[in-house]
Amino acid sequence: MPGPVLVPILGDQLTRTLASLGGRTKADTVILMMEVCDEATYVRHHKQKIVLVFSAMRHFAEELREAGWTVDYVRLDDPNNAGSFTGELARAIERHDPRLVSVVEAGEWRVRQDMDQWADKFACEVEILRDDRFVCSQAEFDDWAKDRKELRMEFFYREMRRKTGLLMDGNEPAGGQWNYDSENRKPPKEGLAAPERPKFEPDGITHEVIDLVQSRFGDHFGSLERFGWPVTRVEAERAADAFFAERIECFGPYQDAMIAGQDDLFHSMLSTSINLGLLDPLDLCRRAEQAYRDGKAPLNSVEGFIRQIIGWREYVRGFYFNQMPGLAEANALDAHRPLPEFYWTGETEMACLADCIRSTRDNAHAHHIQRLMVLGNFALLAGIEPQAVEDWFLVVYADAYDWVELPNVAAMILYADGGKLASKPYAASGNYINKMSNYCSGCRYKVSQKTGEGACPFNPLYWHFLARHRDRFEKNPRIGRIYASWDRMGEVKQREYLESAAAFLDTLEPAAEGWARQPCA
Ligand code: FAD
Ligand code: DLZ
């Protein structure tokens, strides 16, 4: 008798329609799911992320078993646990003697490298299938990218709109424009409040995982108290229903707004579920379009939401595999300052950073504009070493996977790729944060003060950044003109800016070693 087909399903592949399950018969298939120490500790993930992934994996295994599949589930506390995907696959091959291992390509470069060795390592046949949960295949992205001097999301996004037919009226974009971003930059008005998103009470499975994570990874960053992420498809669907019913209308206009203490605002908070595979991104886009077609949501909100998914999400994934492995080492701006300690402790008098780090610690989440224009902007202006910033972003967010975190951090916020992904760095002074948030009114620094003791640190840091990278950005069509303002200031004012920035940078305590990475115990 030939052995069964062995189907390994990784922690971010929790999708019933996964390509490796297509056309399989239940009697002839063993599904392998593995909790392994390597994955829990290649960076010291936020505790909520480990709970989320393990709990979602255990619930998914239950769901598959209830549907009649045979699932071989290896728990982290199995005394024989080999600690790695490859080690566990070797043990499973001994147990089941499969005729074929069929697996969907891993989302992370690191794991893909290991997976590529499996065919040589093991005696049985190994097939690696394309992850068809993305609209754009890698071959298609590479083909789109190959003769372009610059890769720009906007043009890629239009291709994806045409390909999916989303928000298309024939050959034309719905409403006559491709992009309604100019309507999506409203500052938060006084009293603006978003409805609370649903939180999901931990059940028995989640509680068991919480205990495991407390005992094995209790010293990792972050708090578990507020854990309320969807861990099943049903919960994730409920979270999506609530977004479409209550928050999508304001999603667009207030996409860039920030309010102290209001951690979610009108964001969907669906990235953890999409990235795990609990929600189908294309299906969410179709629901968003339907809301627009039914007159239940405005076009600027719906187009903005769809652009984040079939635009940015697809684009960064294509970009990641197109640029790896070099992207992980890139440091075009030659930035070498260590990550400040306050990124881990939240202990800073800068109210904007303190609030974003508090939300990150409590929720394993911060919304896009907090990641981009506060946490990211500071790291860019202060010249923090890209690899340290990348590690931080990979550790702290429940939705973080290398394929999506790295392009956003290295290329979008730090310009470490030298401008392949974005046409300019997202550098901003305190003015921007003041306009888009209520942070500055509660800050010990004065946003209107440009230099000297008490000035908002973003103000001198902004000019310090531009001055030190003048050679690179002076000819940039999108920000080059700013140097005329710098030149008009005159030497005395310029020196004040540079000295204020340098004095502030001198006060930054570098983070202790070992926050982000430690070997598997
Ligand atoms: P919404 O604001 O509701 O957006 C809807 C969906 O669009 C998101 O769920 C997400 O799937 C997608 N999306 C939006 N922006 C992006 C983007 N720039 N790249 C890819 N997908 C996007 N997203 C991650 O999923 N994982 C990460 O590790 C991650 N790291 C980031 C790091 C930085 C420095 C920045 C600037 C952005 C990062 N993002 C990351 C993108 C974005 O911030 C999150 O997807 C978003 O905050 C998740 O919250 P939400 O579901 O409420 O998103
Ligand atoms: C993030 C994560 C964690 C913490 N643990 C596991 C695990 O034990 N087993 C597993 O299959 N997946 C885990 N994951 C998600 C993986 O890191 C993710 O599937 C791969 O990195 C994608 O290449």
Ligand code: SF4
């Ligand atoms: Fe942040 Fe500066 Fe505003 Fe303080 S004054 S909250 S540091 S932008």
